[in-house]
Amino acid sequence: MSKYDDETTYAIGELAREFDITPRSIRFYEEQGLMSPSRTGQNRVYLNKDRVRLKLILRGKRLGFSLAEVKTLFDMYDTNPNSAIQLEAMLEMTEQKRAVLKQQLEDIQMLMTELDDVEARCREELAELKRGNIA
Structure with a gap:
């Protein structure tokens, strides 16, 4: 029995x-095809596999992956549970995300340097004004 075969069920409020x-x-993640709980009448019944998927969705979002990227991984797993492919x-998605973040970090560092320069110039001019050297 795998950890996904747990018979525990959850209501939507419990998971929330x-x-x-x-x-x-x-419900939005369901609409996007990321989760598919069973139903008892109008009530959604979530299994442990749904709970695990929700946890993975939220981890993916925290890491900066789009819901489409998360869905791609889920779809791959659903069609072929061979974990090597997934x-x-x-790994490829992680490399791409790392490259984007690295570029963003470089951009932020460059902007911080520019802000430091602007701030230094403003402080110098303000000091000159206070000393009365600039009209």
């Missing part, structure tokens, strides 16, 4: 509280 998100967020895709 556990992960500190709104039930609307969970892991290779995850």
Whole structure:
């Protein structure tokens, strides 16, 4: 029995509280095809596999992956649970995300340097004004 075969069930409110998100967020993930709980009448019934998927969705978002990227990984796993294919895709996506973040970090560092220069010039001019050297 794998960890995904747990028979524990969850209501939408329980998952929302556990992960500190709104039930609307969970319904949105369902609409995007990321989760598919069973139903008992009008009530959604989430299994442990749904809970694990929700945890992975939120981790993916925290790491900067789009819901489409997360769905791609889920779809790959659903069609072929061979983890090697999914892991290779995850590695490629991670490399791409790292490259984007590295570029953003370089851009931010450059902007910080420019801001430091502007700030220094403003402080110098302000000091000159206070000394009365500039009209």
